[in-house]
Amino acid sequence: MxxxxxxxxxxxxxxxxxxxxxxxxxxxxxxxxxxxxxxxxxxxxxxxSDNPNGNHTNNDTTTSPSNDHSNAGSRGQSxxxxxxxxxxxxxxxxxxxxxxxxxxxxxxxxxxxxxxxxxxxxxxxxxxxxxxxxxxxxxxxxxxxxxxxxxxxxxxxxxxxxxxxxxxxxxxxxxxxxxxxxxxxxxxxxxxxxxxxxxxxxxxxxxxxxxxxxxxxxxxxxxxxxxxxxxxxxxxxxxxxxxxxxxxxxxxxxxxxxxxxxxxxxxxxxxxxxxxxxxxxxxxxxxxxxxxxxxxxxxxxxxxxxxxxxxxxxxxxxxxEERRNNMRLREEQDAAYRAALEADQARERQRKEEQERLEREAAEAERKRKEEEEARERAAREAAEREAALIRRRQEKAMSLGVEPEKGPNVTQVLVRFPTGERKERRFHNTDTIQSLYDYVDSLDCLNAEKYSLVSNFPRVVYGPEKHSLSLNEAGLHPQASLFVEVDS
Known part of the structure; x- marks a missing residue:
């Protein structure tokens, strides 16, 4: 429908x-x-039907208004x-x-x-x-x-x-x-x-x-x-x-x-x-x-x-032309505006990039400063710990030596010279071991090295770890001995 x-x-x-x-x-x-x-x-x-070409049957060039009116009327009606x-x-x-x-x-x-x-x-x-x-x-x-x-x-x-x-x-x-x-x-x-x-x-x-x-x-x-x-x-x-x-x-x-x-x-x-x-x-x-x-x-x-x-x-x-000129003017204005806007945006981007770069550099510097400070603190803490451990060790070594004996036939006099030229002297029982000498050196605040050896000059003898268990008498250091500290390289 x-x-x-x-x-x-x-x-x-x-x-x-x-x-x-x-x-x-x-x-x-x-x-x-x-x-x-x-x-x-x-x-x-x-x-x-009477005129297939659609033109007037009257071919005269002069037509009265009344005739034209009638023809127009008939055509309008058709x-x-x-x-x-x-x-x-x-x-x-x-x-x-x-x-x-x-x-x-x-x-x-x-x-x-x-x-x-x-x-x-x-x-x-x-x-x-x-x-x-x-x-x-x-x-x-x-x-x-x-x-x-x-x-x-x-x-x-x-x-x-x-x-x-x-x-x-x-x-x-x-x-x-x-x-x-x-x-x-x-x-x-x-x-x-x-x-x-x-x-x-x-x-x-x-x-x-x-x-x-x-x-x-x-x-x-x-x-x-x-x-x-x-x-x-x-x-x-x-x-x-x-x-x-x-x-x-x-x-x-x-x-x-x-x-x-x-x-x-x-x-x-x-x-x-x-x-x-x-x-x-x-x-x-x-x-x-x-x-x-x-x-x-x-x-x-x-x-x-x-x-x-x-x-x-x-x-x-x-x-x-005015429309085209106005359109062209608007396009030029729009282009100028876009160019200015793009320039402003480019400057803003550059400013932000520079600001971000400075912030990154500042953050990196702050990070390095904190790392260095932490490293210094850690080193100081480790040094303090080492110093405290050394002090405890010295105290422990001094306590393990006991009381220095008086002079007597069974007492050995030992002289120890340090790399700094400092000398230290102590008496030991001739039955004390070479390790006692090392404990004595460790108890003194004269040497910072942890690895060293006790050496005699004439004849040159190095009292290394294999001799730590010998007594002073067995090592030939009684009744007296002169030793110097040789730091291991």
Whole structure:
């Protein structure tokens, strides 16, 4: 059910028919095939049976306002179901006649119209004439055609089912085919028609700050060959258009050319128009040139359009340049700000790195100072411990010696000389051992070395550990002995 509702909404948006029952009947008659129903509706609605080329049956260049009014009314009625009727002021109608009827010297002022979506009502002018004609259906039709292709609902021109993905260059392909066919028929001297879709051409003209020259080609119209050969392909006209306009052309037999002929309400052929981009999905119609024109008339009309639209284009160009300058200035300011910010950040990083380096160095120095202090304390503590141990040892050795004996036949007198030249004397029992002599030396505060030997000079005898257990008498040191301390290396 939702699928039918969506199709009905699309069909109403494209055709402009407000009666949902009528739209439902038309869709049902075509099996709810959106593209088939739309094609049938536009084909039956836009090609009059009495004149397939879409131009007036009256070929006279002078047309009375009343006749023009009746023709415009009949055309507006024939398209009442697809395009929104546009009320044109009497001044606009008179100007359209003037373009067709008067000599180039009496060309009228520039006429403005705004083409937009049918449900949008806007106006704009160059202080001349304002109005509006519908373009929304053409835009919506292109969107819908692409959407249907993506969904796989559309069909190809030959009736075969199209692939789910529709080529995005269909409009460009039509434009390329038009240019190729035009050159085959009329040569290479012509306006430089862009080989892209209308909206892309409009965007190109907007970016180039130029107007868009539109030519709708009716291949079957009797005036088309002479107009193309003598006027449109005139070297002067083509050069002027190429210099001052972006050109787009399309055949009314092709999809986009046909849609543009409906959008621009082309009533006579050959048909040319000058448009420019206005705002979102809108274009401003500046001039319509309907019917055959001589090269002089074309140049006069186009020169006037260029002259009268020049202030708008110049203002647009200046505004764009100002925007670019402002953007460039902002970019330069942003770049300068970023550079300054990066410089500040670099200085801040450098300051932090320097601070961290100094903190690391200070921490390393503090660590070394503490290690050295701890080492000194440890050395002092060890030295104190050694000194205390030495004192205890001396005390223990002195206690182990006992009381020095008095002189007697069994008492040995021993003289000990130290490396410092200091001498010490003591009496021992002749039965005391050599170890007693070592204990005596250890009890004295005359030697700091722990490893030493007691040595006699004549004869030289070293009383090493192997002789510590001998008594003084056995060692030949009784009744007296003279020994010196020899520190071991």
């Amino acid at each position: 939702g699928d039918f509702v969506d199709k009905l909404a699309y069909f109403q948006a494209i055709t402009g028919i407000e009666d949902p029952d009528l739209c439902t009947e038309m869709l049902a008659a075509h099996g709810w095939d959106l593209e088939l129903a739309i094609s049938a509706f536009t084909a039956s609605d836009s090609i009059p 398209n009442s179901n697809t395009w929104e009727g546009v009320e044109r002021s009497e001044l606009a109608r008179q100007e359209s006649h003037s373009v067709a009827d008067v000599a180039p010297a009496a060309s009228p002022g520039l006429a403005w119209k705004l083409i937009t979506l049918p449900f949008s009502v806007i106006s704009g002018s160059l202080s001349l004439i304002s109005g509006a004609i519908g373009l929304g259906v053409w835009v919506a039709g292109g969107v819908l055609s692409h959407s249907l292709g993506l969904l796989g609902w559309g069909s190809s021109r030959n009736g075969d089912a199209s692939s789910p993905l529709v080529s995005l260059s269909a409009a460009a392909s039509e434009a390329l085919d038009f240019v190729a066919a035009f050159e085959r028929n009329y040569g290479t001297t012509h306006p430089n028609f862009v080989t892209e879709g209308f909206m892309d051409a409009l965007q190109r003209s907007r970016q180039a700050f130029k107007l868009l020259f539109v030519y709708l080609h009716s291949p079957d119209h009797p005036d088309t060959p002479s107009f193309c050969e003598q006027s449109l392909c005139s070297e002067l006209v083509a050069s002027f258009i190429n210099e001052n306009f972006v050109s787009w052309g399309g055949s009314i037999r092709a999809s986009e050319g046909f849609k543009m002929s409906n959008s621009l309400k082309a009533s006579r052929f050959p048909f040319c128009a000058v448009v420019m981009a206005a705002s979102n999905q809108r274009i401003a119609l500046l001039q319509q040139i309907e019917g055959p024109r001589s090269p002089e008339q074309m140049l006069t009309i186009l020169q006037r359009v260029v002259e009268e639209s020049a202030p708008v284009l110049v203002a647009a160009r200046l505004e764009a």
